[in-house]
Amino acid sequence: MATAISYPHTEHRLANGLRVVISEDRLAPVVAVNLWYAVGSRHEVQGRTGFAHLFEHLMFQGSANVKRGEHFSTVNAAGGTLNGTTWCDRTNYYETVPAHHLATALWLEADRMGGLLEALDQANLDNQRDVVKNEKRQTRDNQPYGSWLDHLHELCYPPGHPYHHTTIGSMEDLDAASLEDARAFYETWYAPDNAVLSIVGDVDTSEAIMLVERYFGGIPAKGRFPTPPSTEIAPRLGGQVRRTVPDRVPVPRIFVGYRTAPFGTSEFDAMQIATTVLGGGRGSRLYKALVLDRQLLQPSDSAIVDSWPFIGGASLTLADLPAREGVDIDVLEAAYHHEVARLAEGATDDEVERAKALITSQWLHHLSGVEGRADTFSQYATLLGDPELMNRALPAWLSVTARDVAAVAGEVMSEDNRAVVTFTPDLPDEQEAAA
Amino acid sequence: MTLVSSRPSIGSPRPWSFPAFERRTIAGGRVISCHLPGRALGVTSLVIDAGASSESIGREGVAELVARALSEGTSTLDAYGFAVAGERLGATWRASTDWDSLRCGFEVPVAEMAAATQLLADAVKDAAFDDDTLGRVREERIDEISIELSQPAARAGEAFAAEVFADVSRYKLSDGGDIASLEAISHDDIRSFRAERLGRSAATLVLVGDLEAVDVDALGHAVFDGWDDTDGATPTPDATPRRRGRRVVVVDRPGSVQSILLLGHDGPPRKIDDYVAMTTMSMVLGGMFSSRLNMKIREEKGYAYGAHCGFDTRKYGGVFVARTSVQSDVTIPALADTVAEIERMHAGGVEPDELEQARAYRAGVFPINFAGVMAVASGLGDLVVNDFADDHFDQLRARVLDVRKDELDASAHERLRPDDLVTVVVGDASGFVEELRDTGLGPVEVVPDEG
Numbered sequence: 001m002a003t004a005i006s007y008p009h010t011e012h013r014l015a016n017g018l019r020v021v022i023s024e025d026r027l028a029p030v031v032a033v034n035l036w037y038a039v040g041s042r043h044e045v046q047g048r049t050g051f052a053h054l055f056e057h058l059m060f061q062g063s064a065n066v067k068r069g070e071h072f073s074t075v076n077a078a079g080g081t082l083n084g085t086t087w088c089d090r091t092n093y094y095e096t097v098p099a100h101h102l103a104t105a106l107w108l109e110a111d112r113m114g115g116l117l118e119a120l121d122q123a124n125l126d127n128q129r130d131v132v133k134n135e136k137r138q139t140r141d142n143q144p145y146g147s148w149l150d151h152l153h154e155l156c157y158p159p160g161h162p163y164h165h166t167t168i169g170s171m172e173d174l175d176a177a178s179l180e181d182a183r184a185f186y187e188t189w190y191a192p193d194n195a196v197l198s199i200v201g202d203v204d205t206s207e208a209i210m211l212v213e214r215y216f217g218g219i220p221a222k223g224r225f226p227t228p229p230s231t232e233i234a235p236r237l238g239g240q241v242r243r244t245v246p247d248r249v250p251v252p253r254i255f256v257g258y259r260t261a262p263f264g265t266s267e268f269d270a271m272q273i274a275t276t277v278l279g280g281g282r283g284s285r286l287y288k289a290l291v292l293d294r295q296l297l298q299p300s301d302s303a304i305v306d307s308w309p310f311i312g313g314a315s316l317t318l319a320d321l322p323a324r325e326g327v328d329i330d331v332l333e334a335a336y337h338h339e340v341a342r343l344a345e346g347a348t349d350d351e352v353e354r355a356k357a358l359i360t361s362q363w364l365h366h367l368s369g370v371e372g373r374a375d376t377f378s379q380y381a382t383l384l385g386d387p388e389l390m391n392r393a394l395p396a397w398l399s400v401t402a403r404d405v406a407a408v409a410g411e412v413m414s415e416d417n418r419a420v421v422t423f424t425p426d427l428p429d430e431q432e433a434a435a
Numbered sequence: 436m437t438l439v440s441s442r443p444s445i446g447s448p449r450p451w452s453f454p455a456f457e458r459r460t461i462a463g464g465r466v467i468s469c470h471l472p473g474r475a476l477g478v479t480s481l482v483i484d485a486g487a488s489s490e491s492i493g494r495e496g497v498a499e500l501v502a503r504a505l506s507e508g509t510s511t512l513d514a515y516g517f518a519v520a521g522e523r524l525g526a527t528w529r530a531s532t533d534w535d536s537l538r539c540g541f542e543v544p545v546a547e548m549a550a551a552t553q554l555l556a557d558a559v560k561d562a563a564f565d566d567d568t569l570g571r572v573r574e575e576r577i578d579e580i581s582i583e584l585s586q587p588a589a590r591a592g593e594a595f596a597a598e599v600f601a602d603v604s605r606y607k608l609s610d611g612g613d614i615a616s617l618e619a620i621s622h623d624d625i626r627s628f629r630a631e632r633l634g635r636s637a638a639t640l641v642l643v644g645d646l647e648a649v650d651v652d653a654l655g656h657a658v659f660d661g662w663d664d665t666d667g668a669t670p671t672p673d674a675t676p677r678r679r680g681r682r683v684v685v686v687d688r689p690g691s692v693q694s695i696l697l698l699g700h701d702g703p704p705r706k707i708d709d710y711v712a713m714t715t716m717s718m719v720l721g722g723m724f725s726s727r728l729n730m731k732i733r734e735e736k737g738y739a740y741g742a743h744c745g746f747d748t749r750k751y752g753g754v755f756v757a758r759t760s761v762q763s764d765v766t767i768p769a770l771a772d773t774v775a776e777i778e779r780m781h782a783g784g785v786e787p788d789e790l791e792q793a794r795a796y797r798a799g800v801f802p803i804n805f806a807g808v809m810a811v812a813s814g815l816g817d818l819v820v821n822d823f824a825d826d827h828f829d830q831l832r833a834r835v836l837d838v839r840k841d842e843l844d845a846s847a848h849e850r851l852r853p854d855d856l857v858t859v860v861v862g863d864a865s866g867f868v869e870e871l872r873d874t875g876l877g878p879v880e881v882v883p884d885e886g
Contacts, residue, residue: 005475027473028806029449065440069734072724077792078445079799096803098451103443114438130737130762134693138740138760142693144585202449211443218437248690250585251578282506282518282528292514295571298578301529325578354522361525361544364476369807 005364006391007373010205011381014213016221017193021377021387022208023200025370031201033105034094034374035113036382038196039189041169042088042162042312043228050132050169051177053086055185057128059093060084064115068124071108078104086167089311090382096371099202106215113195114219116186122179129174136168144249145423152257152318155241155419162229162312191222196381200374231312235259236417244422251298252329254321254336257419260412263309264384266396270408271307271317273400276355277347278340278409279304279319283354289339290321296332298322311383317412329422337415344410347402355405359397451802453828454811461655464662465639467815470646471808477644478812479552479654480529480540481559482819485632487610488534488672488751495605496612497620497628500572502530502537504625507568509561514568517554526551530558534610534749535820537633542809545644552642552654559633560662569622577617587688588760590884591695591861594684598677598857599701599754605672606701606752634665639819643812674752676701681856681877687864688884694766694862698773699756700855705748705821711834712842713850717745718793719785719843720776720851721757725792727776732759738769744777746850750821755851766860766867770874774856781851784844798835801828 009023041052062068075082080097095105140146150166157163197216199208236259261267279286280303287304290297297304300322307317323332367373381387456469487498506528508514521528524547530539539558543551583589593609600607608616640658642651707713714722721728721744732742744757757777761769785793805811805828818827858876860867861884872879 027471028802029451030802030806064438065442069725069730073792076723076725076796077799079796079801079803081800081803098448098799098802100446100448104445107439107443111438127734127737131733131740134738134760134762135740137693137762142587142691142760144582215439215443218439220437248585250581281522283515283522287518288515292571295574298582299575322582324575325581354519357525358522358527361476361527361542364525364544365527365542368474368476 005394007367009377009387011387012209014192014217016217016219018216019196019381020209020212021196021198021381022203022205023373023377024203024205025200025373026202029099029202030096030370031099031102031199031203032094032096032370032374033102033109034092034198034371034378035109036090036092036196036378037190038194038382039091040087040089041165041167042231043189044162047173047176048181049165049173050167051173051181051185052091053167053169054129054132054174054177055182056084056086056091057132058120058124058182059112059116061124061128062119063112064118065111066108066119068119071112074104074108080105088163088167092375092378094371094375102199102203102208103211106211109197110215110219113190113192113216116190117183120179120182125177125179125182129177133171133174136171140168144247145253147245148255148421148423151243151245151421152255152316152419155243155421156237156257156259156316157233157314161233162231163310188226192216192219193221193223194225196378198374198377198381198387200377201370233259233313235261235314237419239416241419242422243420244424246426247423249423249425251325252323252425253423254329254333255421256319256321256336258317258412258417259314260307260317262311262313262315264311264389267408267412268307268309268315269396270400270404271412272359272397273352273355274343274405274409275303275305275307275317276359277351277405278343280355281358285339285343285351286336290332290335294335295324296327296335298324309383329424333420340409340413344406344413347405349402352400352402352405356398360394363394453805453814456815456825458825459651459655461652462659464635464655464659466642466651466655467639467819468642468646468651469811469815471643471811472645472647474644474808475544476542476808477545477548477646478540478542478641478808479548479555480538480641480812480816481555481658482639482641482816483537483633484637484669485532485537485628486535487532488605488749489632489669490605490628491670492603492605493616494620494624495608495616496576497624498532498537499611500569500576500620500625501629501633502532502539503576504564504569504572505530505539505558505562507572508563509557510563517558521551521554524550526554532610536816538816545646545649548642548644548649549654553657556658559638559658564626564629566622569625573617573620577614580611580614580617587691587695587861590686591697591859594686594861595697595699595756595857595859598682598684598859599699601673601675601677603673604675606674632665632669635659635662636664637669641812641815643808643815672751674701679855681854681858683858683860683871683876683879685864685868685871685879685881686859686861686884687881688861689863689865691862692763693760694763694860694867695758695760696766696770696773697756697758697859698777698856699754700852700857702746702753702755702850703748704752705750709842709846709850710748711831711838712846714746715790715793715797715835715838716780716785716843716847717755718797719789720744720780723793723796727780728757728759728773731772731776732761732769736765736769736772738762738765742773763863763866766862767870767874770858770876774853774876777851777856778853780847781853784847785840787840790840790843794835794838798832801832
């Protein structure tokens with residue numbers, strides 16, 4: 001299978017520090033704009049969890065020359081789609097528009113990068129606070145198993161670590177957020193020299209640069225940014241941590257988390273292959289052993305094990321193990337750990353080849369659309385400092401050997417580096433213990 | 436001034452039309468191929484006239500079981516072997532049913548499209564369907580439904596369908612069936628559905644991607660050689676509504692922090708004269724961020740993360756449904772706001788600027804929506820299912836560009852039926868059920884949540 005996949009691009013830096021990545025793709029008359037700010041939930045201060053995400057909502061409430069609601073309506077009326085997302089390390093905003101509307105998308109992004117405070121008011125904050133609280137209720141509090149990720153973050157990262165809490169934050173902290181917090185957060189982190197702007201699609205690079213200069217060039221650089229809260233952390237948990245969560249759920253379900261080296265390291269790359277051998281696809285070991293042979297695990301189209309890319313001290317590798325009806329949860333957990341331990345004893349070349357073929361086509365899929373490619377250029381430029389590293393990701397995965405897979409599985413997915421969260425149907429109270 | 440205050444002028448739109456494709460008959464089977472230069476990942480898939488709406492009452496969900504069992508092993512490969520064979524090619528298998536079709540196939544690097552298509556052919560012609568496999572697939576599906584129904588939104592959808600459609604209608608259950616219907620399905624039912632519905636005359640092979648080096652004829656032969664025709668017509672479902680008039684079903688989940696609200700009624704099938712007017716009208720009401728429902732419920736009141744509505748138009752029937760998930764203490768005012776917006780649209784139609792906004796979005800977003808190979812394959816499948824002409828999507832876009840306000844207003848008046856609203860609320864009934872009886876939404880039935 002072809003492995004020489006490289007996406008050409010050019011990189012530019014405006015005088016105000018804004019980094020710009022442009023990649024021409026003429027396959028369809030559309031263009032994707034994806035703007036990453038290097039600020040996420042790990043930059044939040046004590047008592048303000050969830051603030052980075054709440055702030056993302058405020059970015060859609062108008063700015064100097066854009067009325068409330070106009071950001072969405074303008075992009076939609078252009079035949080475009082848009083949204084924003086917040087995660088631990090970053091916040092991003094994006095539009096995909098018919099190519100002749102590129103200037104509109106850039107103008108909108110520039111207006112809120114440089115002029116949000118002119119529109120920010122208490123009514124907008126109060127409204128979006130309610131919206132976000134309802135987002136939390138809808139996606140977490142009113143969902144069976146909805147709190148699973150909060151438990152994993154709490155167990156895998158110690159109190160005080162910026163990843164101890166998840167991006168959605170707590171109701172109390174959302175209630176406490178003030179207009180002054182929003183102004184301060186914006187003035188601290190939202191600036192051209194803390195952002196990467198990627199443009200991918202049916203554009204001419206020099207015309208695109210001209211437009212970026214026109215709309216972003218006048219926004220002043222911030223120059224200095226405060227040191228974010230320390231993410232220093234031991235590379236491993238140093239023990240097994242367990243938590244049982246009685247909940248209104250139909251069947252027991254186990255989530256396992258492991259501290260893993262940060263995004264951009266060879267350990268993280270090797271884990272991508274190892275988790276795919278173990279739990280990616282129906283040809284994976286866990287699928288065969290737990291779904292097909294022993295019928296302990298409920299199948300789904302998602303990977304059973306995955307690694308998430310964080311840069312602050314340690315990434316998170318996680319497994320999602322919903323039990324089949326009537327299965328003894330201890331039997332499921334033991335069978336899972338048994339397969340993990342077996343991987344540490346060795347993987348075959350065939351297994352690794354399957355994983356690489358799957359990862360290659362998943363990567364192709366992820367980058368096949370202009371949105372995914374713009375997002376990924378911004379990701380590598382923001383988190384690792386260089387968009388070209390995106391083109392080196394696949395070769396790095398393909399260089400992982402069967403020996404590397406066994407070694408990294410043994411190193412990362414070991415008993416003294418795991419957090420186990422077990423949801424049980426309607427048990428009385430929550431227990432926590434370090435073993 | 437650091438910002439440019441004036442809005443950019445807009446260049447002229449670049450031409451766009453739905454990608455060109457070819458229809459052929461190969462080995463007696465229908466093949467559609469769409470060559471998209473530069474697309475290294477392609478799709479090889481079958482669209483089969485074996486959707487859930489053709490299931491018999493009491494055996495709902497059998498089509499989905501058939502779809503799942505196709506990849507569970509053949510006479511030469513077991514389930515694991517079949518999975519590994521595909522994944523070694525970098526191919527991702529997807530199989531599922533909707534109301535009007537069963538679709539299965541691979542997304543795969545085009546260099547491996549021939550090998551993947553051979554696996555697809557093996558799946559549809561040679562899948563083993565042995566007792567052990569069918570038993571496991573059925574039990575997995577039953578467990579999956581019980582997990583799904585523990586989610587309040589899924590529970591609401593189930594209650595809504597059951598109240599909207601009569602017992603004789605296939606549409607009274609979800610397209611995947613329910614636990615009772617799945618428990619009633621025997622292994623022979625699964626084998627019979629496959630034997631009666633899956634076959635050369637019911638199938639179309641859809642190939643999308645950079646097909647420069649792909650031998651389309653050979654792929655057609657791989658799939659259709661030696662595949663028997665199905666015999667007879669596909670049964671059509673009854674779409675009779677349960678009754679007329681407003682009524683409310685509350686699914687009581689004590690302790691819920693939100694209430695799921697679903698409001699709607701039965702609706703027309705896909706092929707109607709006012710399809711573009713009706714669906715553009717429903718975009719104004721609840722089909723985009725700037726819609727009336729989202730602006731009212733989310734951006735004005737802050738009751739919810741979002742509010743949406745739309746028509747689900749199937750080949751033989753459909754529904755209109757508005758949905759949101761609101762914090763429990765505003766259940767009654769959120770219901771009142773939702774009903775008021777539906778009534779206002781029914782009575783007064785759209786404003787000219789609302790139509791222009793929806794029109795611009797809907798017409799403009801075609802190139803984005805059809806930029807990927809999966810989306811193009813899915814669009815081609817929709818042509819097959821509905822017997823649309825080859826220029827369907829271009830015609831649809833042209834119709835969006837010229838649909839008039841009076842057409843939307845007439846459609847709003849005819850297609851939205853506020854007097855027939857079925858309201859489903861899934862939440863903590865103790866907080867709102869007494870007030871709910873006085874809202875004019877009709878008789879209230881409260882049922883416990885069994886999930």
